[in-house]
Amino acid sequence: MRRGIVVLWSVMSLAAANAEAQDVPLVADLSNHLVAITTGFTGTDVLLFGATDGPGDIVVVVRGPAKDEVVRRKSRFGPVWANAEAVTFRDVPSYYRVASNRPLQEFAPEMLLERRQIGVDTIRLSNVGEAIPPDQAASFRKALLRLRTADNLYDQGVGDIAFMSNRLFRTALHFPANVPTGTYMVEVYLFREGQIISAEIVPLNVSKIGIGAEIFDFAQGRFAFFYGLMAVLLAGGAGWVAGVVFRRV
């Protein structure tokens, strides 16, 4: 572990040297470009590190693959509560995380944050189908953000980025156990005097690895029927074996 950090810091110093040599204001990379969901997966941290060519503020935005998402609201029907209205939002990021070295409002103009969709509240959501009244859209939108935050899939962390001598920075990006699979984009922005000086995008792959992945692919693919057959035969076989074994005891 200790050696890993030493290696990492030397890589980062090298990166800093490079940044100056090539006159690139920002370089960044991840300690790992793959989040492997194995059988024992309980969430993981990926280290993001980089260097700048001078003082500035760093913002990191991680976006998961976009999917349409349904938000439903319960209403009372007689004695029971049942789902009533539903709104489908188009291209909702399945994962979203912002980290910065100090509160965004202190160094970034609101317009810019809005345009780049930096910050949970700036995520643009448009609903599928006919337009709905703005107050209804707002309450469904707020509910979506709140539920995703409660599931640990959306988060906004201030002060999560540690700076070293104004040049080197690093942050740990957390991926919880329920992280959706797919290709993620890690965006790194360098802010100086209210402007984005430089930006870099690093892709990150989240996928199932090992026996769990094999099972998932088998079950989802063209051979779903054979997966089911195997499950049923396995279950039936286990029941038969148990019956035979326990009859003798």
Add this chain to the structure above:
Amino acid sequence: MQIYLPIAEMSVNIFLVLGLGGAIGLLSGLFGVGGGFLMTPLLIFIGVPPAVAVGTQAAQTVASSVSGVLAHMRRRNVDFTMGAVLTAGGFVGSGVGVWLFNVLKYAGHIDLTISLGYVVFLGVVGGFMLAESLPGVLNLRPVAVALAARGPGRHMWMHGLPFKMRFRRSRLYVSALLPLSIGFLVGLLVAMMGVGGGFLMVPAMIYLLGMPTQVVIGTSLLQITFVTAGAALLQATVNQSVDIVLALLLLVIGVIGAQVGARLSSRVKGEHLRVMLGILVLAVAIRLAFDLVISPSEAFSLGGGDGS
């Protein structure tokens, strides 16, 4: 220790799953019940998506009913003709059930349907268990079940139905439509709620069809084996909702629990335990009903097919 379930796409504590499987297995061995009607709601309680809970439980029920039906076959307590007709009805029922499950899922009503179904069935089963065993414990006269008066040889409207068939081992000559529709209902329950349906089928076979009691259990287990196998296969193909890792965990520990329970059942006083099981079943039903009726702390929810 956590384990990642590949189809449910969540990680659960392995000891929690083993504990649940073992406890339900113990109960099923102790009381001779399938256990699916307790397992499926418990899986949903711990956060397994309803579709995966139902599909996986169907696969697990195959295991417990196979060993049961083999034991009954050795004692020649299985009416194969009747079993085949019940199974045919069950296949149609589970096909319709899987289709209905998907329709309700995309309309956003599947959780409500499953909960309501469980409230009704657990309420009825728990109520019957208490009604049957409580008087014995409290030294009262047992409550006579009104249906028990019926037997073979009675002439009722259903004996006028067409497509009569002879069932030799059951010594019956009745319309095939009766077992077909009983099988259909049970198949519907299997596909939508992940229960074996024995608690519904056994009384129907005794009181409605008038089958001799000794062949009822074996024949119903034969039907349950094939219908749960068919339903699991269908759920796996259509919804991809059978989690083999979860099924295996529950199955291995459940089989052991069931054998321990079966051994214990000869040593403990049955009636007290039946009262306790009745109370437990009713408690699950009341808990589910309570969740449906109280104002939810969060009125919004995510996911489950198409909106608007």
